[in-house]
Amino acid sequence: MKKVIYRLQVCLLVLVFFGCDDFLETENKTGLESDKNYQTAEDVSTNMLGIFASVQDVMHKIIIFNELRSDALEPSDTAPIELLSIANYNDNASNSIIKPNEFYRIIVNCNDFLQNAESYKLSGDYMSEDQFNAHMSDVLRIKYWTYWNISKIYGKAYYFDDPLDQIEDIDKVTNLVPMTLEEMIPFLIEKIENSTYDLKSKVDWRALFDANTDFNFYSIDAEALLGELYLWNEDYQMAANIYHRILNDRPDINITLSGETYFKNGYRNLFSSGLSGLNNHILTGVEYTETNGQLNKTGQLFFQEGGERQLLVSKAYVDMSLSQESTDKKDGDFYRGQRTSFNVGDRAVKKYTFAAKPRVPVYRAAELHLKYAEALNQLGEFDKALALLNQGVSKYWNGSNFESPFDDGSWHPKWRNAKGLRGRVKLASRVLDDALSDEEKKTLIDMWILEEGALELAFEGKRLESLIRVSLRYNDPSILAEKVASKFEESQVSTIESLLMNQEKWFWPY
C-alpha cells in the first residue's frame, strides 16, 4: 500500500510542477498582439492604411473649428450643446468635440509605425527599398500634417516621437512643454526640408496590391504642406516658388481650373467619388466608405436623423454668396454657392450630402491658387495675384505666348486655358483702383483672397485658419473678430468682437 501512495504522490507532483506557464499561455484574440504585427511587408502597408483611416476621425473637427467658429456656419435649433457652445466661443476643454484625442491618436499610430517599421526593415522581405521609404515618408507626412493641424486649431502642440506602448511611457510626455503655433511653423519646415526620407515619394500601390488599387489620393502632399508652412512663416518667396512648382511643373494636376463643362457637371462631384478626371483637382482628400463601416462624422453634421441638421449656413454667408456680381445673369456666386455648397431656402449645407461616399478635400488645386495668389500679393505681384483670382492666366495669352507679367518663361503653355477662380464660375473680376497705394492694394487684395477662399472652399475646413493667418500677418485681431462677429445677432456682436480681440480665445483649449 505504501507504494501506491508514493506513486500517487508522484503523479500529483508531476501535475504541480510541470507546464504551469504553458498551461496559462493563451492567445489574445481580442486584438492582434504586438509580437504578431510588423512581420511581413503586408503588415507594414496594413498599418499604414490604419493611419490613413485614422485621419477620417479628425476631419469633422477641422471643419467644425474652421467653419462653425467663423462666419460660415451656425448651429441649428436641434444642434447638441457641444456645438452650441463651440459656436458661441463658450469653450470647455471637456467638450467631446474640442478634445484633441483623435489627433494625438494619429500621432501615436505614426510614432508606432515609424518605430516598428524600422525593425521590420531589417528582417527583409519582398518590399523594395523604394517602397519602404515611400511608406515611411507617407507616415511622416501625416504626422507633420497632424501636428500642423493641432497647432492651427489649439495654438499649441505636444511634440513627441514615442509610440506610448504602455502606461509608463505616458510619464515621458506628460511633462513636455507644448510648442506654440509660432514655434511649430519653423520646426516643421525644418523637419520636412531636412528629412532623411524623400518626402515627395509615393507608394506604388499597384505594385503592392493590384492594378486597380491606389491609395495615393489619401497621401498628404508634402509640397502643399510645405507651401502652407512657408506662407504662415511669411516666407512668401519660398511659398510662391513651391506653389508655382506644384501648379506649373506637375504633369498630373489640372492646373487650369478651366472648361465650360467643369462647373456645370463636375464641380459638385469634387465631393463624391468615381470621376477620375476631377480627381486631379484633389491633391489629398479623405473619403468615407460608409458601407465598409466608416462613420462619416462630417456628413452627420449636415444630414441628420429625422432631417434635422445640426449645422446651417449663416445668413451672413448666404448674403456674401448672393451679393457676388455674376457675368451669367445668375444670383451671385451661383455655381459654387447654391448649386454646390448650400440651399438658399433652408440654409442646408449640401456639399457633403450628394454622394454616398462624400469626400473632404485636404488640399486641392483651387486652394493652391488662392495661396499662391496670397504669396504673390505679399511679394507685390498684384497683377499675377489678381489674374489667378479673377479671369485666369488665359487673359494674358496672345495666341502664341504669354504677355507681361507672365512672360518670364516659367509659365507652362497649359495656362492658356486657365480661367481663374472667378472666371471659372462666371463671376465678374475684382478691379483695383489705381489711386490706391501699394500697401492699400496689398491689404485689399488680401481681403479679396479671404473672401474668395470663403466662397471657393466653403465648409471645407479652411475659413478660420485663413482669418487667423491674415490677422497675424497684419497683427490686427479685429480682422478675425469682425468677420466672425458678423454672423451673430446685433446684441451679441460687440461681446464676440471684444472677446476675439484676445488672440488666445481663437484657439480651442486643452
Place this chain on the structure above:
Amino acid sequence: MNSKINFLFILIVLIFIADLEAQNVRAIKILDAEKQLPVANAIIKTDSGLEVKSNKDGFVELDVNDVATIYIRKEGFKNLEIKTFNGIKPTYFLFSEDVNQMKDKFGAVWSSVKETDIDHSDLSFDINSRGKIAGVLIQQHSGMPGEGTEITIRGNNSLSLSNKPLLVVDGQIYQNDGYESPVFEGFYNNPYNLVNTHDIESVTFLKGSAAAMYGSLGSNGAILISTKRANELKTRIKVSSWQGISDIDHKIPLLNNEQWINKSLEVLQTDLTINEIYSAYPSLFNNPDNVGFHQYKYNTNWQDEIFRLAISQNYSAQVSGGDEVAKYYLGIGYNNNDGIVSNTNFTRYSTRFNTDVNISKDFKVKVNLGVNYNDGQLIDSGINNNNPIYAALFKSPILQPKKVNFEGEELPDYDPYHIFNVSNPLAILNDNESKYVGYSLLGNFDLSYQINDNFWVNGSIGHTSWKDEQHSFISGVTSNAIVPTYIYNNYANNQVKHFVAKNSSLHAEAKLGYNKSFHHANLNVVFGTRYLSNKYETIYSYGMNTSSDKFITLNQTNPNDFRDISSDFYERRLFSNYLTFDYMIKNKYNLSATINYEQNNGHASSISGGYLYGNLGASYDVGAEPWFSSNAFLDILRFRMDYGRSGNSRLHAGLTDKLYQPKNFSNVTGLVRKNIYNSNIDNEITSTFTFGVDLISDRETIALTIDAWRSTTKNLIVYNQTDNFIGFDGVYLNDAEMSATGIDLALNTKFNISKFNFAFGGNISNRMNKVTELGDNDMLVTSFNGGQKIIREGSSGYHFYGLKTEGVFIDADEATASNLINDSGYRYQAGDMKFTDITEDGIINDEDFVEIGDPTPDFFGGFYGRISYGNLSLNAQFSYVSGGDVYNFTRTLLEGQTSTVNQNRSVLRAWTNYGDVTDVPRVSYGDPALNNAFSDRWIEDGSYISLTDITLAYELPIKSNTLKRSKVFLKGRNIWTSTSYLGYSPEFNYNGNSLLQGVDYSKMPVPRSVIIGVEIEL
C-alpha cells in the same frame, strides 16, 4: 487587534486543558423536538457495549463509565451521536428525518448558508431565494421570462470587474459572468437557470473569506449547487406540475386623448405658430368633417394593448433508485413561461442524469450530466424604436393599433408610426421576429479511491459548455409601423441582427486526502491541484434594409448600406495547488485553513509568478463545554473568526497586452493601435475578516446568527482618464482601494401553540463602503446613457452626479432675479427649472454638478412567517431594500414635455401661469432651457418591501405503500409591494454593472403571479 490575539491565545490554551470526565449513572430524557412529546423505544447504544431502550416517558438510565460515545436511534428521526466529553445533558431532542436543521444550515467555521429547502415553482433557485439569505442581495433583472436575477454577496467589491459570485455545480466551476445581448438591448442571460430547481439538493452561499479557497475567482463569494443523487436503493418517482398566471402590478398613469391633444398643442406652440401646427399636425384639430377623422378619433391606453395575463406551466419528473453497485437519479423538466408583454416567452427543457457506481468497496465513480435546451421570444429594452414598452408609453392615445380607412373600417395591417414618430407597439410584438435559443451542457466524471483508513484520492474532470443564439428581425419597410433607426448615416427601415455567444470550459481537479480521528479530535487534510480553462466567444452580425419585410435573414440585407460584424474572444486559465486543513477538537474547537497558490492569466502578460490566496478560520462552541451542558437550553453558542484573502482575475483579455485592432479604410482594412496597455495590471485582492456568533437553542426554537465583517480590496482597477494629448481616452490602473464593513444578521424562531406551529424569522444586512484611495484622481466621473456617476475618494462608491434643483421659477421676476443662463447661452425664464448655481458664476453647466443620490441600498433583507396546522401550512416571505436611490430615466421622457410623445399624468400640474408653484416646469419644444437635464428631479427613493412569496400548501392525508407523499399548493408571488417609486417596479437591475446600478430604463416590469401546483412522490 489586541482582542483578536487574546481570543486566539485563549483558544490555544483551552485546547490543552484536560476535561473532567463524568463517572456515574445518568438519567436521560428523550423528546421529540417538534412535538415536545417523549420518545418511547428509542434505542440507546454506547461504545462500551450497552444497549437500552427508552421507556414510554422517554426516560432511560445509563451507566456512562468508560463511555465515550452514545448513539440514539429511532425510526423516523435523525440519529443522534453524543460525545461524553461534551458532557451529558438531562434532555435530548430528536428531529424528524425530513426537518432541515438550523445546525446544518450555518457553517461551523465559515460564514456560509446552506439552503436545502429549495422552492420548485420557478425556473431557477435564485428568484425564490430573494430576501432569504442574510448578506445576499438578489434582485430580478426584470420581468422578462428567463432573464433571472443579479446576485451579490456582501455587496460589490469591484468597480470595473465582475461582481458576480462564483458558481460551482457539483464541485465544478461554472463561468457565469454572462453577457449583455447586442440583439435585445438590456437582455442579460441568466446563468442560474442551468439547473432545474427540482434537481437541486442544496444551494450553499459562501460569504467573505469562505470563498477564498477559490482564489482569484472567490472575492465575490461563491454559490455552490449540489444536484440530487439517489440516496436509497428503492425506486422513487416524483412527478409535479404547476400552472401560473402573471400580471403587471400597475400601469403608469398617462394622458388620455383630450389631455394629450392639449399638451401637444402647448408644446408645439412654443416652436410654431398655430397655423403652422394646423398644417403640420392636422390630426390635433380632428373633427368629424376631416377626411382622416376616423384615424385619429380614439382614446387608446397602449399599455392595455401590450400587457396581458401571462400563463406559465411546468411539468417535471424525477426517478431515482438502483442497486448495491450502481445508483442513478434522472430528472426531466419542461418549463414554459409567458411574459406579461404579449408574445414574449421562455421555454426550458431540462434533463439531469447523475449516477453513483461502486466499482469496489473502496473505488467509487460518479458521473453527472445535465443538458438544457432553452428557447424564447424576447423584447428590446432601453431607448430604442423597437422597445414595445417605450412605444406603448409614448404613442399618442388618439391612434389605435390597426389601420383604419377613411370610412372608419379597420384594416388588417398595423397602423403606421405617423408624424408623431412613435412605433406601433403591436407591430413590434407581432411583425418582428425575436428569437432566442440556448443550449447548455454540464458533465463531469469523478473517481474516488479509499487507499486505506486514512488516505483517499479523488480525481475529477468536467466540461461545461453553453451556446446562446439570438436572432432579431425588426420590420418596417413594408408596414411603416416601426420608426426607422438612423445608424451610420443610413436609415434602417428594417434590421436584421444575429448574435452567437459560446462558452466552453474544462475543469480538472486531483485531490489527495488524509482523515484521522484521534481520541478527542478529528483531522482532515486535503492536498489538491486544479486546472480551469474557460473560452468565451461571441459573434454579432448586423444588416439593414432587406427589400421587403418578408425577407428576414442577413444575406437579404442591402449590401450597399451599413453592415457590421463584430466578435470577441478570450480565454481564462487558472492553475492552482492548494492545501486545506481542518482540525476539530472535542466538537468545540475548530480550526480550518486553506493555502492556495494560484497562477492565472487575469493580469498583464509581463507579470510572472503566482498568487497566494487562502483563509484561516477558528471557532469555539461554548455549547459543547461539559460545564455548560447540565443546565443550558442552548445547543450551540459558537464564536467564529476568520480571515481570508482572495482575488478577482476576471479581467477582459483586451487589457493585458499591447494590441492592434482593425480599422476599415476605403474598401480594405488597416491596423491601428487598440490601447496603451498597462504592463502592471494585476488581480484585485480582497481580504476579509469576519467575526461571527451563532446561537441555536436545543429545540432550535431560536437560531440567531450574526456576522460582523470588514473587507479591504486593494489593487482595485479603475479607469483613469489620461491627458488629452495622449491620444487614448484612458487606461485601467490598479490604483484604488476600497474598504467596507457590514453586518449580516439572521434570526429564526419557531414555536407551537396547541396544534398550531409557528415559525417567524428574518434577516437584515448592510454594507458601509468607503473608497479609501483613488490613485492620482480626486474623483472619477463616468457617463452612461442619460446621466453620469461619480466616485470620490472617501465616498461610498458610485453616486449619481448632476444638477441640483430648487423647484420651478414661479414668475419672470424670480427668473430675472436669478440672472442665470445655461451653457448654450439660454437665459432662464418663468416656468423653467431653477437649478442651483453651485459655482455662482451665473452659468448652469457641468461645473455645477453635485452628488445627487447613492444607488447602493443602506440595508436589505427579508422576513418570513409560517403557520402550519396538521397538513396545512401557510408561508409568507417578504423581501425589502431600503435606501437605494434610483434614476428614473423613463420619467425624464414621460415628464419632459418637449415633443408630442405621450406624457405621464403628472404633467397636468406643469407650470403654465405666473404664480404657479409646482415641481414640473413649463412645456418647451426641444427643451432649449435644458430643464430635463440630469438632475435630482429624476432621482427617486428606490426602497421597497415586497411580499415575494405567499404559499398555502396542503399535504394530502392519503398514504399507502405506493404513494409516499402528495401535496397541493397555491402560491402568490410579488402580489403586494410597497414603494414610493414612480416607475413600474423598484426591483430591477439593468445588467449587473456597478455603473448602471439604480438606472431604470424600464425593462419589462417584474410581474405579480398566482401559481397552483401539485407534487406526488411514489
